[in-house]
Amino acid sequence: MSTIGLKILMGVTGLILVGYISLHMLGNWQVFLPAVYINQYSYLLKSVPLLLWSVRLVLLASFAVHVASAVRLAQLRRAARPKRYDQIKPNGASWESRSMLLTGIGLGLFVLFHLYHFTWHFPPFSAFDRFSARLSETSHPVPDVHRMMVEGLRNPWVAGAYLLGMSCLFFHIRHGIDGIFSSFGLVNRRSFPWERWLAHALGWVFFLGFSAIPVAIVLGWVR
Numbered sequence: 001m002s003t004i005g006l007k008i009l010m011g012v013t014g015l016i017l018v019g020y021i022s023l024h025m026l027g028n029w030q031v032f033l034p035a036v037y038i039n040q041y042s043y044l045l046k047s048v049p050l051l052l053w054s055v056r057l058v059l060l061a062s063f064a065v066h067v068a069s070a071v072r073l074a075q076l077r078r079a080a081r082p083k084r085y086d087q088i089k090p091n092g093a094s095w096e097s098r099s100m101l102l103t104g105i106g107l108g109l110f111v112l113f114h115l116y117h118f119t120w121h122f123p124p125f126s127a128f129d130r131f132s133a134r135l136s137e138t139s140h141p142v143p144d145v146h147r148m149m150v151e152g153l154r155n156p157w158v159a160g161a162y163l164l165g166m167s168c169l170f171f172h173i174r175h176g177i178d179g180i181f182s183s184f185g186l187v188n189r190r191s192f193p194w195e196r197w198l199a200h201a202l203g204w205v206f207f208l209g210f211s212a213i214p215v216a217i218v219l220g221w222v223r
């Protein structure tokens with residue numbers, strides 16, 4: 001596939017993943033409300049298996065295509081530049097642009113840890129499976145996601161790992177969104193670089209928006 005085709009694939013799948021992350025952050029903010037809100041929200045999402053599995057499938061496919069196009073683009077770039085790397089001087093490209101691979105791998109590792117922690121509940125997090133709560137006095141018990149989040153993030157080491165993951169997300173999204181604009185020629189360096197501001201603003205919104213959760217839990221503001 002051509003370089004431009006690969007860039008389109010990367011951009012489109014990246015935007016799908018950013019869309020999921022935005023909704024995920026908004027949903028997670030319910031942890032700041034009484035427990036019943038996020039428990040009900042999570043219960044409702046899981047009570048429509050077709051919707052849940054469709055979203056999971058789209059996410060998984062987007063992730064796979066995003067990574068595969070990144071690898072292919074890197075191969076093409078290397079093939080087009082036969083010089084040895086130690087002969088190439090950094091040409092003003094930003095730190096993020098040279099670190100997309102590193103932050104991408106960091107983000108991938110974070111998501112693996114995150115699924116292990118909050119979705120699969122593998123040891124030593126198996127107890128999360130048994131947390132249950134009632135949405136009303138008469139309702140049947142449902143998973144207590146609020147308690148899982150509080151217990152799961154109150155350990156400062158775990159919270160620290162989340163902050164590290166959020167830092168990777170910050171750099172990856174900030175440069176990724178900027179890259180989408182440059183790839184499609186939507187950048188006019190002479191005008192006000194609004195696309196750069198948008199990329200930075202989104203990076204900060206995700207970083208601060210997600211990090212607020214483990215920080216508030218470690219400080220005991222959410223319990």
Ligand code: HEM
Nearest residue numbers: 021028042056111114118119145149162169210211213214
């Ligand atoms: C402070 C940050 C975050 C918190 C507190 C958080 C919280 C959660 C919780 C509680 C679940 C399990 C929901 C349930 O089973 O009821 C979950 C699932 C998930 N989270 Fe996060 N999340 C965070 C950041 C992220 C980020 C940055 C990403 C992606 C880059 C992400 C991707 C996912 C995915 C893919 C799932 C699995 C969804 C599924 O089961 O289909 N999360 N998260």
